[in-house]
Amino acid sequence: MKLICDSLTCERGGRRVFENVTFQISSGEALIVRGPNGVGKSSLLRVIAGLVAVRSGKMALEGGIEDRTVPEHCHYFGHLDALKPSLTALENLSFWRSFYEPVELAGFSSDATLGASEALETLEIGHTAHLPAAFLSAGQRRRLSLARLLVVPRPIWIMDEPSSALDAASERTLLGLMASHINGGGIIIAATHLPLDLPNTKYLEFSRGDGRDDEGLAEDYDGFGDSGDFL
Amino acid sequence: MNWMTALFVREFKIAARVGGGALIGVLFFLAVVTVFPFGVGPDLKMLARIGAAVLWIGALLATLLGLDRLFQADREDGTLDLLLMSGRPPELIVLVKCAAHWAATGLPLVISAPVLALFVNLEPTAIGAVTLTLLVGTPALTLIGAVGAGVTVSLRRGGVLLSILVIPLAIPVLIFGVSAATAAVGGPTPFLTPLLYLCAISLFALVLGPVAAGAALRVASD
Amino acid sequence: MTLYDLANPTRFLSLVERIMPWLIGATVLALATGLYMAFFYAPEDYQQGVTVRIMFVHVPSAWLALLCYAMMAGSSIGTLVWKHPLADVSAKAAAPLGAAFTFLALFSGSIWAKPMWGTWWVWDARLTSFLVLFIMYLGIIALWRTMDDPIKAAKANAILTLVGVINLPIIKFSVDWWNTLHQPASVFRTDGPALHSSILVPLLVMAGAFTLFFIMMHLMFMRNEIYARRIRAMRMRAASAAQPHANVTAQIREV
Amino acid sequence: MDSFFADLPRHAEYVAAVYLMAVAVFGGLLTVALVVKKQRVKELAELEAAGIRRRSAKKQG
Numbered sequence: 146m147k148l149i150c151d152s153l154t155c156e157r158g159g160r161r162v163f164e165n166v167t168f169q170i171s172s173g174e175a176l177i178v179r180g181p182n183g184v185g186k187s188s189l190l191r192v193i194a195g196l197v198a199v200r201s202g203k204m205a206l207e208g209g210i211e212d213r214t215v216p217e218h219c220h221y222f223g224h225l226d227a228l229k230p231s232l233t234a235l236e237n238l239s240f241w242r243s244f245y246e247p248v249e250l251a252g253f254s255s256d257a258t259l260g261a262s263e264a265l266e267t268l269e270i271g272h273t274a275h276l277p278a279a280f281l282s283a284g285q286r287r288r289l290s291l292a293r294l295l296v297v298p299r300p301i302w303i304m305d306e307p308s309s310a311l312d313a314a315s316e317r318t319l320l321g322l323m324a325s326h327i328n329g330g331g332i333i334i335a336a337t338h339l340p341l342d343l344p345n346t347k348y349l350e351f352s353r354g355d356g357r358d359d360e361g362l363a364e365d366y367d368g369f370g371d372s373g374d375f376l
Numbered sequence: 377m378n379w380m381t382a383l384f385v386r387e388f389k390i391a392a393r394v395g396g397g398a399l400i401g402v403l404f405f406l407a408v409v410t411v412f413p414f415g416v417g418p419d420l421k422m423l424a425r426i427g428a429a430v431l432w433i434g435a436l437l438a439t440l441l442g443l444d445r446l447f448q449a450d451r452e453d454g455t456l457d458l459l460l461m462s463g464r465p466p467e468l469i470v471l472v473k474c475a476a477h478w479a480a481t482g483l484p485l486v487i488s489a490p491v492l493a494l495f496v497n498l499e500p501t502a503i504g505a506v507t508l509t510l511l512v513g514t515p516a517l518t519l520i521g522a523v524g525a526g527v528t529v530s531l532r533r534g535g536v537l538l539s540i541l542v543i544p545l546a547i548p549v550l551i552f553g554v555s556a557a558t559a560a561v562g563g564p565t566p567f568l569t570p571l572l573y574l575c576a577i578s579l580f581a582l583v584l585g586p587v588a589a590g591a592a593l594r595v596a597s598d
Numbered sequence: 599m600t601l602y603d604l605a606n607p608t609r610f611l612s613l614v615e616r617i618m619p620w621l622i623g624a625t626v627l628a629l630a631t632g633l634y635m636a637f638f639y640a641p642e643d644y645q646q647g648v649t650v651r652i653m654f655v656h657v658p659s660a661w662l663a664l665l666c667y668a669m670m671a672g673s674s675i676g677t678l679v680w681k682h683p684l685a686d687v688s689a690k691a692a693a694p695l696g697a698a699f700t701f702l703a704l705f706s707g708s709i710w711a712k713p714m715w716g717t718w719w720v721w722d723a724r725l726t727s728f729l730v731l732f733i734m735y736l737g738i739i740a741l742w743r744t745m746d747d748p749i750k751a752a753k754a755n756a757i758l759t760l761v762g763v764i765n766l767p768i769i770k771f772s773v774d775w776w777n778t779l780h781q782p783a784s785v786f787r788t789d790g791p792a793l794h795s796s797i798l799v800p801l802l803v804m805a806g807a808f809t810l811f812f813i814m815m816h817l818m819f820m821r822n823e824i825y826a827r828r829i830r831a832m833r834m835r836a837a838s839a840a841q842p843h844a845n846v847t848a849q850i851r852e853v
Numbered sequence: 854m855d856s857f858f859a860d861l862p863r864h865a866e867y868v869a870a871v872y873l874m875a876v877a878v879f880g881g882l883l884t885v886a887l888v889v890k891k892q893r894v895k896e897l898a899e900l901e902a903a904g905i906r907r908r909s910a911k912k913q914g
Contacts, residue, residue: 158747160834163846178848185846196457196597217463225454231393232386243382245462351848369607369683369749369827523761527754531744541737541758544730545765548772555779565779573775577768588761591678595753633872652871659875695882702878706871713867811879818886825893832900 146208146250146300147171148193148215148332153202155188162188166202168349170334172252172300175327175343178336180351186336187223189349190303193334194221209300210248218248219301224309226290230279234270234289235261237278242296253330255298264292268318283310291319294326302326304335379464380472387476397445401438401481402488408434409492420497427496428506428557432550434492435485435510436517440542442481443521444528444535446473447593451529460597466590474515474522474585482514505560505567509574513553516578519585520545526592549577605683607824614817621814628807635800649713654800656706658808659699660724663731665812666696670738671763674756684820686752687827689759690742691819695812697735703728723777727770734762748827 147169154164163185170176178186191197193204195216206215228237239261247258265271268288273281281289287310294302302323308316320341323333327343335341391398412430413423423430450456459469489510493503524542528534556570604610636654670692676685704725711720719725738755745751 158749158834161846163848166848168848168850180848189848194457194461196461213463216461219461221458221461223454223457225457227454227458229386229390229453229455231390231395236386236389240382240386241458244379244459244464246379246464348851349848350851351846353846369687523758527741527758528744530750530754537737537740537744540733540740544734544737544769545761547730548765548768551772551776555776570775573772580768584761584764588757592754592757595750595757648865648868651868655871655875698878698882702875705874709867709871815882815886818883818890822886822889822893825890825897829893829896829900832897836900836903 146206146252146330146332148301148334149203149205149207150193151203151205153189153192153204154200155185155192155197156200157188157197163351166349168347170332170347172208172330172332173327173345175323175333175335175341175346176349177341177346178334178349178351179338184351184353186351187305189351190221190223190305190334190336193301194219194303196221208252209250213248215301217246218299219303220294220297220299222291222294222302222304222307224305226286227293228278228281228286228289231277233275233277234265234281235274237289238264238292238296241293245293245297245299247297248299250300253298253300255300255326255329255331258298259295261292261296264295265289267295268292268315284312284315287311288315288318291322295322300330301332301334304333304337306337307335308337308339380468383469383472384476384479387473388480391476391480396480397442398480398484401442402484404441405434405438405485405488406492408437409495413495423496424498424502427493427498428502428509429554430496431489431492431506431510432513432554432557435489435514436543436546436550437539438485439482439514439517440521440539442477443518443525443542444538446477446522446525447529447589448525448534451596456529456593457597460593466593467586470522470526470586470589470593471582474518474589477522478515478518482518485514486510499561502557502561506557509553509556509571512571512578513549513574516549516574516581517546519578519581520549522585522589523592526589526596529593530596549574552577607684607687607827610684611821611824614821618814618817621810621817625807625810625814628803628810632800632804632807635803640797640800649710650797652706652710653797654804656703656710657801658805659702659706660728661805662808662812663696663700663703663728665809666692666699667731667735667759667763667766669816670696670759674759674763677752677756678760684824686748686756687820687823688816689752689755691816691823693735693739693742695815695819697732697739699808699812700728700732700735704732721777721780723774726777727773730769730773731766738762748830 148171149169151167152164153166155162166189168176178189180186188197192199193215195214204215206218209215209218232240242261259267262271262274265274268291270281270285270288270292273285273289278286278289291307304323307319307323311319316339320339323335323341324343327333390396409430412426416422416426447456450459460466486507489507490503493506498506521538521542523545524538525534527541528538531537552570552574555565556567556574559565559570560567604613632654636651640651640654642648642650670689673685673689673692676682677689707722707725707728708719711722711725712718738758741755741758742751745754
């Protein structure tokens with residue numbers, strides 16, 4: 146399985162965020178996205194997760210399930226925890242377990258087929274199963290959100306600053322889970338400053354260009370809606 | 377448990393729980409209905425004439441009240457991103473959320489309508505008619521309101537704007553709802569015609585609402 | 599002059615500059631002849647006396663109110679389906695115009711009804727439908743103004759406008775039905791086509807003049823909106839990066 | 854021309870009100886459009902002068 150991104154260009158709110166980003170990543174590899182803050186790392190992750198429309202460029206997954214889009218192969222672990230305070234930890238987790246469609250692929254054997262309570266145990270928050278999420282601490286909430294990746298097997302993990310709000314111990318658990326996901330043939334695309342000691346780790350370095358004018362997109366449309374497919 | 381029932385159960389639980397908003401709709405409905413006689417006067421004959429309209433307007437406002445949090449709460453805590461990303465068709469997600477919202481806020485309005493009808497001195501047949509029209513009409517209010525909620529999801533205080541956008545679209549529901557209810561008590565027109573129009577609008581909204589709201593959510597996602 | 603040329607904002611602006619003088623001339627001429635015919639060519643109606651002249655404002659503005667909404671619906675489809683870059687500019691420019699024509703139709707309609715009904719507002723079927731249309735216009739304008747990012751606002755408004763245009767016939771039908779139910783007040787019996795040519799001709803000339811005015815104003819508002827988009831893009835460029843025109847990109851590095 | 858005003862029978866003030874409102878609405882739209890245009894053209898000129906080149910303007914030299 147290989148994810149191919151070809152000259153992705155992203156614009157949000159009329160502002161050019163990044164352009165011509167090209168990379169490929171195949172199963173069993175991790176891609177660490179690095180660069181100064183505000184340069185567009187999160188936007189790239191959201192583009193891959195299909196949450197942000199791409200202005201131009203193509204994204205394709207070789208070896209995935211034919212009739213499913215790329216995002217349907219992904220888990221997205223962003224800044225927000227997506228937890229409902231009035232629901233208990235178990236209710237939150239079992240909802241996501243029955244809502245997300247698991248992905249079975251050759252060459253991707255994942256142990257992320259845990260039951261909701263087992264996932265809570267592995268992340269040492271089993272005791273909070275029947276507590277409303279509102280009572281959980283930030284770190285516990287973060288681990289509850291992380292548990293979502295363990296209850297439904299999906300090959301691609303998209304993680305935006307996964308180690309934020311985690312203490313040292315939880316960071317080790319996180320690293321362990323990421324390592325086992327990679328070794329199981331999964332893909333991780335993460336924007337993080339965490340030193341990730343994994344065998345095949347690639348780095349995607351974001352940088353401000355040299356300021357040359359971009360002839361690619363017709364410049365008259367600067368500030369206007371998507372003109373790409375109209376031309 | 378397939379994903380739709382899981383979503384429905386979750387949405388219903390959130391709405392039914394203490395901070396949810398299910399009961400607030402009914403309290404607001406009660407408040408609106410009780411405020412009318414203070415304005416119009418306690419004359420029972422007059423109240424009987426406008427009773428159906430009072431209940432319908434109360435139900436419309438109560439439904440609009442709870443709608444702006446339909447998608448906004450999910451957007452703020454990141455759930456909306458995950459729902460849209462999951463690959464489930466947004467139209468069905470909207471439909472299930474509307475069903476849960478109706479079950480949690482719309483249905484209680486219908487159940488409480490007969491009780492509140494006593495305040496406006498409606499006789500039994502009229503109470504039955506109003507409740508039936510509300511039962512058939514409130515889903516259309518929720519589904520049309522979902523379009524307004526979807527379009528204003530990214531706005532900070534979208535609630536007021538939502539009502540302004542939705543009320544013109546809800547006028548046909550109000551017209552046929554009230555006229556069906558009053559016709560049951562022997563108005564000039566037969567009871568069935570407006571009721572069937574109301575059902576038609578509800579079925580139409582069943583399609584238009586989710587499709588338009590789903591498109592609006594996709595647009596607001598980045 | 600293919601639709602493609604209209605898609606390019608710069609070329610569109612030069613096109614507007616070229617035809618604007620002609621458009622202004624044509625509009626002034628049409629309005630002048632329309633007014634002249636309305637007052638001197640058309641006879642007074644035997645029943646309503648001179649108030650029939652109000653029809654020459656009311657009916658064209660009512661038509662234009664609907665034409666504006668149709669233009670916005672077309673532009674919305676252009677935004678959502680063909681992703682035409684100027685479609686949302688056209689929709690945003692048409693909204694205030696539609697509201698203005700609807701207001702004019704409401705104002706002239708209620709004044710027309712004053713002598714007959716002795717009240718400033720009559721819940722007549724046509725007037726009520728236009729009142730609802732007026733609220734829909736104001737809602738759309740409000741949505742345009744509250745969303746700051748023009749591209750997302752364009753798509754949200756396109757969806758709202760299309761939902762509106764689908765519901766307009768339903769609203770019209772329900773208001774007519776509601777009207778016959780309560781009291782059949784009807785102000786406008788001149789809907790029938792049996793208008794005498796001495797009334798019909800001025801009416802059509804006025805309608806033509808109003809349409810020309812609409813096209814002129816629509817292009818003017820679109821021009822202003824294109825300027826606004828460019829100002830916003832330049833301001834963002836200035837704010838977004840140390841070097842005003844640095845473009846961000848990314849490369850794979852092994853280390 | 855003045856004979857026109859003399860023989861205006863009843864309700865003339867209604868007709869006048871309508872046409873005055875029409876002139877007001879049309880005039881209002883026109884002035885708003887022109888005033889806003891002047892403002893924005895000035896703003897564009899200022900931004901261009903301040904060197905914030907729009908990406909489409911060719912780089913000078």
